[in-house]
Amino acid sequence: MRSFFDMGGYAAFVWPAYAVTLAVIGLNIVWARRALARAREEARRRLQMQREAR
Amino acid sequence: MTWTWFHRLASPPHVYALAARLTPWFAWPAALCIVAGLWGGLVLAPPDYQQGDGFRILYVHAPSAWMSLMVYMTMAIAAAIGLIWRMKVAHAVAASCAPIGASFTFAALVTGALWGEPMWGTYWEWDPRLTSELVLLFLYLGYMGLRAGIEDPQRADRASALLAIVGVVNVPIIHYSVTWWNSLHQAPSVMRLAKPAMPFAMVAPLLLMLLGFTLLFVALLLTRLRSEVLARERSASWIREVVTG
Amino acid sequence: MSGPESHVAHALAPVATPLALGAQPAHPARSASAFEAARLALRRDLQLAFRKRSQLVQPLAFFAMVTLLFPLAISPELSRLRELAPGVLWVGALLASLLALEFLFRDDAHDGTLEQYALSGQSLTALIFAKTLAHWLLTGLPLALMAPLAALSLGVGVAAVPGIVAAVAVGSVTLSLIGSIGGALTLGIKRSGALLSLLTLPLSLPVLIFGARATQLAIHGTPFLAPLELLGALAVFAITLAPLAAAAAVRISLE
Numbered sequence: 062m063r064s065f066f067d068m069g070g071y072a073a074f075v076w077p078a079y080a081v082t083l084a085v086i087g088l089n090i091v092w093a094r095r096a097l098a099r100a101r102e103e104a105r106r107r108l109q110m111q112r113e114a115r
Numbered sequence: 116m117t118w119t120w121f122h123r124l125a126s127p128p129h130v131y132a133l134a135a136r137l138t139p140w141f142a143w144p145a146a147l148c149i150v151a152g153l154w155g156g157l158v159l160a161p162p163d164y165q166q167g168d169g170f171r172i173l174y175v176h177a178p179s180a181w182m183s184l185m186v187y188m189t190m191a192i193a194a195a196i197g198l199i200w201r202m203k204v205a206h207a208v209a210a211s212c213a214p215i216g217a218s219f220t221f222a223a224l225v226t227g228a229l230w231g232e233p234m235w236g237t238y239w240e241w242d243p244r245l246t247s248e249l250v251l252l253f254l255y256l257g258y259m260g261l262r263a264g265i266e267d268p269q270r271a272d273r274a275s276a277l278l279a280i281v282g283v284v285n286v287p288i289i290h291y292s293v294t295w296w297n298s299l300h301q302a303p304s305v306m307r308l309a310k311p312a313m314p315f316a317m318v319a320p321l322l323l324m325l326l327g328f329t330l331l332f333v334a335l336l337l338t339r340l341r342s343e344v345l346a347r348e349r350s351a352s353w354i355r356e357v358v359t360g
Numbered sequence: 361m362s363g364p365e366s367h368v369a370h371a372l373a374p375v376a377t378p379l380a381l382g383a384q385p386a387h388p389a390r391s392a393s394a395f396e397a398a399r400l401a402l403r404r405d406l407q408l409a410f411r412k413r414s415q416l417v418q419p420l421a422f423f424a425m426v427t428l429l430f431p432l433a434i435s436p437e438l439s440r441l442r443e444l445a446p447g448v449l450w451v452g453a454l455l456a457s458l459l460a461l462e463f464l465f466r467d468d469a470h471d472g473t474l475e476q477y478a479l480s481g482q483s484l485t486a487l488i489f490a491k492t493l494a495h496w497l498l499t500g501l502p503l504a505l506m507a508p509l510a511a512l513s514l515g516v517g518v519a520a521v522p523g524i525v526a527a528v529a530v531g532s533v534t535l536s537l538i539g540s541i542g543g544a545l546t547l548g549i550k551r552s553g554a555l556l557s558l559l560t561l562p563l564s565l566p567v568l569i570f571g572a573r574a575t576q577l578a579i580h581g582t583p584f585l586a587p588l589e590l591l592g593a594l595a596v597f598a599i600t601l602a603p604l605a606a607a608a609a610v611r612i613s614l615e
Contacts, residue, residue: 068168069162069168074172074229074232078172078230081222082175082179085179086149089215089218093338093342099342104358105358257562260558274609274612277605277608277609281563282563285563288566295570
């Protein structure tokens with residue numbers, strides 16, 4: 062088990078590499094979903110303004 | 116029959132609904148492949164003859180680099196389609212690609228540098244692959260910067276599309292010149308693993324990761340595409356149902 | 361238009377009319393080939409530029425300044441500077457040409473000439489090629505002639521001069537052409553300097569790489585034909601495609 066975390070002495074490089082990549086994946090998911098929520102909110106707002114303008 | 120399919124793809128409401136339906140079909144398999152790839156790469160694959168456990172960075176570096184290039188190609192092709200056939204949806208696809216591609220280019224650079232330190236003894240070695248990746252990052256940033264700098268959305272779509280096409284034509288030229296430059300100075304080259312033939316236990320996780328990242332890209336693209344399509348449809352009636360539903 | 365501008369307009373009247381919308385109904389505009397229109401556009405740009413000679417000097421002065429910075433920042437030792445000379449010369453040339461890009465489209469976009477070109481029915485590609493050629497004659501070529509002076513100040517031997525002039529002359533052609541695409545894409549964007557650099561520099565890297573190598577070989581007295589030929593290939597490639605892309609970009613920016 063310890064040797065797994067140790068990565069044959071390369072732990073200081075392997076784990077940060079995995080961490081960065083997984084972070085990029087996670088951030089992409091979060092950003093995409095957030096962008097969609099924002100776009101829906103804006104579309105809703107625009108519709109509202111159009112309705113009021115009429 | 117095929118042309119109706121193509122024309123349907125140009126219709127924003129259809130694309131929006133299709134994207135919403137398809138996303139889970141890519142997201143879950145992506146998660147599965149990536150988890151399996153991580154397990155295979157970190158646990159099951161034997162250590163490399165020369166690089167020991169350090170080579171495992173391959174399983175995150177190679178898919179990231181693959182993403183950076185594949186996403187740029189997708190972006191350029193979508194941009195070309197958008198320019199030639201004046202399809203808003205194609206421009207929406209291109210716009211969706213950029214942040215995804217840029218972030219994975221960043222990941223490729225960081226993982227490449229982290230791999231370089233134990234292997235070459237330095238975090239940055241100006242090897243042709245990493246240098247080309249860095250240039251690719253700037254191409255992405257330029258694309259996003261141009262989009263952000265132009266106010267009119269249609270002009271932004273078309274100008275950035277042209278830039279993407281010019282960029283894709285230049286990528287092979289840049290890569291060639293960087294490789295040429297690098298060979299002059301005989302710098303140690305790419306991350307090459309000691310044995311030319313990798314055992315299956317080493318290759319399989321790599322393939323899983325490549326597949327997983329690709330599926331993830333499609334899922335992310337479909338999600339972002341929905342936002343981009345919504346943003347481009349100012350007052351279409353189909354939005355009413357979608358947004359208030 | 362008053363003062364010197366009207367003089368220019370007068371002097372350019374035979375030049376301007378074939379391109380002005382509706383000024384001359386069919387003939388020179390239509391029968392005048394794209395080549396003729398391009399020649400006139402070239403002449404116009406050169407004449408206008410000579411009216412503002414001080415502006416022409418700016419990129420060259422910038423290049424001289426940049427070349428001066430390196431010895432001050434690094435070391436006055438000529439042997440060391442000679443080693444760095446290819447890099448210093450080319451980075452300086454690249455930055456100076458970026459600075460000069462501003463002049464390519466700015467004035468014409470301002471006074472509507474660019475729109476006239478686009479609407480004139482003449483080949484916009486040919487007109488933009490002419491403008492880019494004028495730009496190179498006014499900035500790239502002088503840069504190529506100035507580069508040897510900068511090189512000499514960095515301890516480079518006189519024997520290297522022909523190679524340096526050739527490399528910078530050919531390389532700057534491609535730089536002007538690439539710049540025309542970036543300039544066309546960023547037309548009318550306020551404070552686009554940084555964005556223009558971000559767009560242009562990655563595309564200019566091959567020129568930098570081959571040009572610096574050719575210069576380095578010339579300085580060492582070894583044959584530099586191979587990278588020079590690569591520079592030439594880039595230039596040919598750029599001449600063929602860049603004006604097309606720039607014309608498309610101008611149309612996109614104007615619509």
